[in-house]
Amino acid sequence: QATIQSAVPAPIDDGAGERIAARVRELRAVFASGRTKPIDWRRAQLRRLRALLVEERPALERALKADLGKSPVEAHTTEIGFVVNEIDHTLKNLASWLRPKRVAVPMAMAPARARTVREPLGTVLVISPWNYPINLALAPLVGAVAAGNTVVLKPSELSPATSALLAELLPRYLDTEAIAVIEGGVPESTALLEQHFDHIFYTGNAQVARIVMAAAVKHLTPVTLELGGKSPAIVEPGVDLATTARRLVWGKFTNAGQTCVAPDYVLAIGDTADTLQKELGAAITEMFGEDPKASPDYGRIVNERHFDRLTALLEGGTVVAGGRGDREDLYLAPTILGDVTADTPVMAEEIFGPILPVLRVPDLDAAIAFVNERDKPLALYAFTESDTTKRRLTTETSSGGLGFGLPIAHLAVPDLPFGGVGESGMGAYHSSASIDTFSHVKSVLDKSLALDTMRLAYAPITDLKERI
Ligand code: NAD
Secondary structure, rough: OOOHHHHHHOOOHHHHHHHHEEEEEEEEHHHHHHOOOOOHHHHHHHHHHHHHHHHHHHHHHHHHHHHHHEEEEEEEHHHHHHHOOOOHHHHHHHHHHHHOEEEEEOOHHOEEEEEEEEEEEOEEEEEEEOOOOOOHHHHHHHHHOOOEEEEEOOOOOOOOOHHHHHHHHHHHHOOOOOOEEEEOOOOHHHHHHOOOOOOEEEEEHHHHHHHHHHHHHHHHOOOEEEEOOOOEEEEEEOOOHHHHHHHHHHHHHEEEEOOOOOOOEEEEEHHHHHHHHHHHHHHHHHHHHOHHHHHOOOOOOOOOOOOOOHHOOOOOEEEEEOOEOOOOEEEEOOOOEOOOOOOOOOOOOOOOOOEEEEEOOOOOHHHHHHHHOOOOOOOOEEEEEEEOHHHHHHHHOOOOOOOOOOHHHHHHHOOOEEEOOOHEEEOOEHHHHHHOOEEEEEEEEEEOOOOOOOHHHOOOEEEEEEEE
């Protein structure tokens, strides 16, 4: 707690702080005017955002290359195209998601009608991180706008090229009076968190999440916290280890391992570890060549601080593949660490980089116990063909998401809500889950005054009324 408090800096100077406060006041006034409520306004904004993503794709790709060395293909599949799909799915389904839902009325109140209606919350704040700086800024924005809110988006200062580009492009395409981009780091975030929002949607690490949640207390603002943690991958004996290895390598080394749902470590059951490690090495060579540094498909570490943190994590295990880095180029090879145990340093924190440790466990019971002794992860993966194992993992463990046979991809299934549990977060979004997050579900009861069937409920309560 003390460290968290001391991490909170003094707010920025009054001029900048007042500008932020004034901007939020304007957004609140625009929401109050009712402008963002009609579905036509929401749809128009989503279409404009789609146009931005299509027309400005080259500039967006350049920014992602500058910030994270992302290849154009990865930029498209995990960021730009991802958000386009989210918009298309939302445009197609928005009317039905927003439709009021009738519910039955108890006999004692009949005749009457009851329904739920969705109303926007008001002015919401979206704070996004650097690792998927377009996806994790704009996918929440899609939900916030589709639900009819005015929005402040605060992109991460650690992906500066993307942050600057979003600040330039969003006002060119979207309704600037309803959607604001405020750039900056901790001082700006701190000033924003002092304002009154109707929802705060934060993606990032769990320490800052505590600061966000503490700030939200002041206005009783609900929060969605999309966090991370160590997502395990369990590998059972008897499965196709070559395919397992390829899928693990794909899931782990996309974006150089800087993915919240990347498999953090492998729990290899029984005698699978040795063969699996060889197959993992082979899959790395197959996908990124003998020298992954030269691969156009392999990204870079976001900055020197994270590079140094990651290279320090190499201590303790045996490098089975990779292990080399180049600080100048922020390159760290896709690395497999063997001989790792629970007390090796790499197991003490979320890795969030291209290092995959393999731990040996005797059986499924031990794997489940290992998972359950730790914080609830954002994702749990298992490579198994056994329905019994799948059933046991579904009921005996808790995680934000659960993937059998394929890591990270569950978040790209449009109608699966995406979110964490416990230390990996609270709340969820994507598709209709975003509408749930950014709306209030209002209960409406409607009874005509024409015929007073409520007389039985009124005092005085006579014997006859009681018998009925
Ligand atoms: P980051 O450093 O970019 O921080 C996230 C945001 O928080 C930024 O906009 C930053 O400006 C802001 N911030 C930082 N300090 C703050 C403070 N004191 N007060 C208010 N705001 C502050 O990103 P990060 O935290 O390094 O992101 C990595 C973490 O995020 C990992 O744990 C990862 O697993 C998690 N993550 C989760 C998801 C998800 O969808 N669940 C996605 C991506 C990343």
